[in-house]
Amino acid sequence: MEAVNIGLLGFGTVGTGVVRIVENHQDDLRSQVGLPIRIAKVLVRDLDKPRGVSVAEDKLTDDPYAVIDDPSIHVIIEVMGGVARTKQYLLDALARGKHVVTANKDLMALHGPELMEQARRYKCDIMYEASVAGGIPIIRTLIDGFSSDRITKIMGIVNGTTNYILSKMTEEGASYLDVLGEAKQLGYAESDPTSDVEGMDAARKMTILSTLGFRTEVELADVSTRGISSVTLEDIRYAKRLGYALKLLGIAERQDEHISITVEPTMVKHTHPLASVGGVFNAVYVYGEAVGETMFYGPGAGELPTATSVVADLVAVVKNLRLGVNGLHSSTVYKPKKLKSDEQISNKYFLLLHVEDRAGVLSQITQIFADHEVSLESVLQQPNPSNPKAEIIIITHDANLAAMKRVLAAFESLDVIQTVQSVYRVEG
Numbered sequence: 001m002e003a004v005n006i007g008l009l010g011f012g013t014v015g016t017g018v019v020r021i022v023e024n025h026q027d028d029l030r031s032q033v034g035l036p037i038r039i040a041k042v043l044v045r046d047l048d049k050p051r052g053v054s055v056a057e058d059k060l061t062d063d064p065y066a067v068i069d070d071p072s073i074h075v076i077i078e079v080m081g082g083v084a085r086t087k088q089y090l091l092d093a094l095a096r097g098k099h100v101v102t103a104n105k106d107l108m109a110l111h112g113p114e115l116m117e118q119a120r121r122y123k124c125d126i127m128y129e130a131s132v133a134g135g136i137p138i139i140r141t142l143i144d145g146f147s148s149d150r151i152t153k154i155m156g157i158v159n160g161t162t163n164y165i166l167s168k169m170t171e172e173g174a175s176y177l178d179v180l181g182e183a184k185q186l187g188y189a190e191s192d193p194t195s196d197v198e199g200m201d202a203a204r205k206m207t208i209l210s211t212l213g214f215r216t217e218v219e220l221a222d223v224s225t226r227g228i229s230s231v232t233l234e235d236i237r238y239a240k241r242l243g244y245a246l247k248l249l250g251i252a253e254r255q256d257e258h259i260s261i262t263v264e265p266t267m268v269k270h271t272h273p274l275a276s277v278g279g280v281f282n283a284v285y286v287y288g289e290a291v292g293e294t295m296f297y298g299p300g301a302g303e304l305p306t307a308t309s310v311v312a313d314l315v316a317v318v319k320n321l322r323l324g325v326n327g328l329h330s331s332t333v334y335k336p337k338k339l340k341s342d343e344q345i346s347n348k349y350f351l352l353l354h355v356e357d358r359a360g361v362l363s364q365i366t367q368i369f370a371d372h373e374v375s376l377e378s379v380l381q382q383p384n385p386s387n388p389k390a391e392i393i394i395i396t397h398d399a400n401l402a403a404m405k406r407v408l409a410a411f412e413s414l415d416v417i418q419t420v421q422s423v424y425r426v427e428g
């Protein structure tokens, strides 16, 4: 073997970064793996599209099997996105003995176990560090760094696009749609940004992180998911005033072997380290029984940060190749899965209610909380100059989710409440 030949599936934001790093860091990479690394073929959709970095014309193809079936290719780097078709390409590549590096969280969250089984069968590696928190080496950290510990909490800002949007709304009062447009321009958003703003992208990443952290097979359907599309500037202003930052947080918790995983806009206390993570940055807070609190911070999306993780995976694959130890994935998933019920999930909540501005309203509302045994940390009532109704802002003490759902159901039949404007989980 004279060189490691790469088949690159996709030449967009991340693919361009991979080609740049392989070119610009060639000497360092070669010193580490003992062989030159060559981009042998590149799959694109549109052969005529102008590219940010050039590759020889004869390397470009729009035929995926010209890459997958090429016997000279050792490693497939998949940075094209997509699920069903892409899964088939990777299953076929593995069956032909090619190692795989992918940045595709949609695919790994939905079909990770099947792809890993195929990799085991054909003694190949499949690595996916870039799939969660772009440039942060968090997957390696969970698999290797914490192999000796028992993780009980993973809490993360794992979507760069939504963190960018919420940060700009908070700092500049910018409009949601304007900032979403910017995030698309900057290459942060998915090709369909609905998966960013509705929380699905973060849910896929939390599926991957909690599977690794809790060593149990978490499925996407286990993640209760809510995005940021209904977050208003008013919510953000209230959060700020009360000493919180509004963040799209993924939170995975384990207690007595029961787990819960959520993705939702969350009020994070200003003193919590996650509150100051701004822009496209991501951060993952991990609590282990032995290690205690840890936090990992870095760019969550974008060309070169994401490509850094992809190429680091490539280096790991090639080192294994040189040692002849590819495909020796030890089992990181071996615990039976037990999900928490709503009665076992306990959080603080923030509520913003628009109500009739007359005597006795507040006591009717607080009575409903008392009836369902939810106790309150603070209650603030104020007139709203732009609305004849009053606003009530409530922060609860820790309350179980089932009780909170009963409170919200009871509010529906209380005619003094005009609207339940917002409900957010509170952390820190």
Ligand SMILES: NC(=O)C1=CN([C@@H]2O[C@H](COP(=O)(O)OP(=O)(O)OC[C@H]3O[C@@H](n4cnc5c(N)ncnc54)[C@H](OP(=O)(O)O)[C@@H]3O)[C@@H](O)[C@H]2O)C=CC1
Pocket (backbone or CB within 6 Å): 009, 010, 011, 012, 013, 014, 015, 043, 044, 045, 046, 047, 049, 062, 078, 079, 080, 081, 082, 103, 104, 105, 106, 130, 131, 134, 187, 188, 189, 190, 191, 300, 301, 302, 303, 306
């Ligand atoms: N952008 C980011 O910051 C991050 C992205 N990711 C993940 O990395 C992957 C790639 O993302 P990104 O680079 O942003 O995506 P882009 O849309 O920028 O690039 C996708 C590339 O794949 C090619 N492609 C897509 N579908 C096909 C197809 N059916 N046949 C042939 N070629 C195809 C496109 O070809 P053409 O150029 O001709 O259109 C394009 O070159 C996704 O899975 C994404 O979720 C992960 C972490 C961060």
Ligand SMILES: N[C@@H](CC=O)C(=O)O
Pocket (backbone or CB within 6 Å): 131, 133, 134, 158, 159, 160, 161, 162, 188, 189, 190, 196, 201, 300, 301, 302
């Ligand atoms: N669209 C994603 C890209 C990285 O995974 C994000 O914004 O985080």
Ligand code: NA
Pocket (backbone or CB within 6 Å): 129, 130, 131, 132, 133, 134, 135, 136, 137, 138, 139, 309
């Ligand atoms: Na990562």
